[in-house]
Amino acid sequence: MTEKITAKDINEQDKALLSDLQDALANCMKCGNCMEVCPVYKEVGKEAAVARGKLSLMEGVLKGSIPLSAAFDAAMSKCVSCKACTAKCPCGVPADELILRGRQAAVKARGLHPIKKKVFALLKNRHLFDFSLRMAGIFGPLSFKKIPGKMAALARFPMPGMDYKRVTAPFASTPLRSQYPEVIKVDRPTMRVGFFTGCTINYIYTDVGQSVINVLKENNIEVTMPSMQHCCGTPVYMSGDVDSAKILAKHNIETFDSYNFDYIVSACGSCTEAFRIEFPHLFHDDPKMSAMTEKLAKKTYEISEFLIDIVKIDKTKLGPVNATVTMHDPCHMARGIKVTKQPREVLKSIPGLHFVEMKAPDRCCGSGGSFSLGNYELSRKINDKKIADIASTNADTVVTSCGTCRMHLTDGLFQNNMNQDALHVIQLLDRSYKAGHQK
Amino acid sequence: MEKHHINALKEIVGEENVLTSVEDLYCYSYDATPGHAHMPDAVVSPANTAETSKILKLANENHIPVYTRGSGTNLSAGCVPTKGGIVLLMTRLNKILEVDLENLVAVAEPGVIVADLNKEIASLGLIYPPDPGTVATATLGGTVAENAGGLRGLKYGVSKHYVMGLEVVLANGDIMNTGGKNVKDVSGYDMTKLFTGSEGTLCVITKIISKLVPAPEAKKAMMAIFKDLDNAGKAVSAIIAAKIIPATLEIMDNATIRTVEDYAKVGLPLDAEAVLLIEVDGNPIVVEKEAEKVMEALKANHADLVQIAKDDAERDKLWAARRAALPALAKLRPTTYVEDATVPRNKVPDFLREVSSIAKRHNVTIGTFGHAGDGNMHPTIVCDIRIPEEMERVYQAMDEMFKAAIALGGTLSGEHGIGLGKLPWMEQQHGLVTMNAMRSIKRALDPNLILNPGKLVGEC
Ligand SMILES: Cc1cc2nc3c(=O)[nH]c(=O)nc-3n(C[C@H](O)[C@H](O)[C@H](O)COP(=O)(O)OP(=O)(O)OC[C@H]3O[C@@H](n4cnc5c(N)ncnc54)[C@H](O)[C@@H]3O)c2cc1C
Ligand code: SF4
Ligand code: SF4
């Protein structure tokens, strides 16, 4: 099983990638505080599963004590990137980011692998291919090699987790962006925003996208969904493929920049984080891209955050929604962009809605991007804890702000024979506006 | 270790509970102590006492070293498998077996996390008081084996005051029970106390019978800032002399104050020589009275500023500075040594002054905070273990620091244990006679020297 690639085989470039990590790794004092919060460690119970162990393994690779093996790769992939360790760390070690770097190193080493070589060759000649071909080229072999033939048609879409037993939402017959004109006009618009849909909302949860559009229209905002936008690249970035992630990021940045929007909104913590934190990070040493990226980062908002902080919605227009609702904070909302108050404020402004807080609402739901692709059983176990917490609130609806979370929660509710609805926060607000019109 | 030993271990605990890949072994080569690491040959996690016994029998017959491990958060290299062999991971034994409300006793397995025990009994109005900084991660077995203390040590004592009985497996695999639920028990040598704090060198603990106490109904926190260290010392003595035993009586020195202020901006004056954090707890009426007396003692000893928390939010604010002490110091430099040299309560100011002059002399950064009430100090040295020249100075400073503690009638370790880290100074503190007596005990219980060999009493 162990791949024959050892530390010796890594070329100079890979070594450079890891060695600038040395200082960051040295800051871990091995106190083990991360054991308290790591959802993966709680299930697996082995040191290699917790941040302290993963960072040590990276140190081991750097020192040449252990090989850049398949087992190292597997250890790095056992992380849902929930940032709980980073939030807990007394030394301020950004463990989740470092683990990602470890994964990138493993990917680089695996670059010697034939499939990987082919992808890189493709990318090098990228001008010869149109974008969709690149998508297939990048995502096909990397993210979907474990998926059986009949799913092959979906391979151009980087969604995690297509386990046989698993409930995933069906792909929409018409993607969101094909349901609307590019620019959705309103009379006397107060502002012009660009809606970054992300893959999940465009291809699967079009209902969320419709709600976003409805709610923005209610507030006299002109919405544009740039037709050239594409996947934010987070899935490939998370699986360690920085080069491909950069191509996707650059494409999105240039696309959105060309419209000169007042604001950019998205309905997902991870997507917002991509624009606000990851893109600037990817291009920090590229002066030309960096300026453009920073400018976009400053005007990007998550939808609840946008409605509460910028639009300051008029709550008198809202009608009653009779539901008992609890909320799951996606990791990338809670610890990524740190937006937890605004979605609650949205819910609390809806008349008739009874909000109940669940235990540890910001504990990861176990989906973690492509994590659940290779680790479904484990991610199911983490999710079962979340489902139990939802059950104990007696809520009839659980809302969240991330498509991946919603999908994983839906799956979990189904597997545990529960019939609560799993929705996006914005869908309840949309309902409330509709009820307001009937008043 | 040979292949057939590994196979025999797999037979005992099952294939999936024996780790041998180089990646997994690497992850058990260290604990929370800087500068110590060594690879084991196998990591074995038993499910129960019977399996533990079989593993030890096998190890003993084949002279394979065994390093027992809980969560690996100790600060004395107690878990580092310096001679290879087996890391015996106790975290699968994680059940709370019984909460006996009539005797106020809990019976639990060693892998239970201390905070989980407290969560379980909180609804019953009870607490298990030993609360090291790592309550949320450390195991009950690890805290008993280290005789861990914590912030509430002054009033509530440390682990040994709560352990009433144990089930342990001896080096040869024999299973032995000590103590029990009796509040009074003088039958024979007190083996329970001997094993508590034995750091995995005498036995493997497989069950713990521990005392529980009623949770205090009320708490009151106070903070005092002193421009003069001696006044802080006198205030501590005055509080105790007023016959008040606070649950918490913490001190931070000037180096720590400056670091905390720089990091957390909690509003501490940079020229303060000491900050005291005091918390009294118990019956609400008594708590009010005691808090009053504490405030009087603080003012009488010329505290430059005193504050008392009116509610939970204010309590949190007062605690924020103390909570920030370690994170603030740890962020200064890559390597952090949290030491725990301890001196008699009235010697705390002398010791703090010693430490800051040692730090200056060797040009080393040391911030000291700790439990002023029980004299248990945490001189925290921050440095970079990758710079040999700096480490030379750090070791010299450590050496002088430990010697200073001993000279003041203190001890090397108040709660973190000896392990390997403080071994070089053991004879200096105890003398040869005591060391030999300890080594005789070790040899009597572990003739083949397989349990955590080389630690606590050194080679024997
Ligand atoms: C940031 C930080 C703060 C800390 N604060 C405190 C504090 O305030 N007070 C304090 O006392 N300590 C403190 N510690 C030290 C540490 O948390 C304690 O020593 C704790 O008791 C260790 O528990 P553990 O489960 O991690 O044990 P481990 O580190 O796994 O083991 C500790 C020792 O016990 C032995 N051992 C473990 N389990 C068993 C068993 N079942 N049978 C026999 N021997 C066993 C091991 O061989 C080892 O020698 C702190 C550590 C850190 C990193
Ligand atoms: S909490 Fe931070 S310093 Fe502590 S072990 Fe985890 S990563 Fe390292
Ligand atoms: S990011 Fe989450 S899953 Fe990954 S190591 Fe940290 S706590 Fe564990």
Ligand code: SF4
């Ligand atoms: S799916 Fe949701 S909870 Fe899970 S990792 Fe992503 S954001 Fe976190």
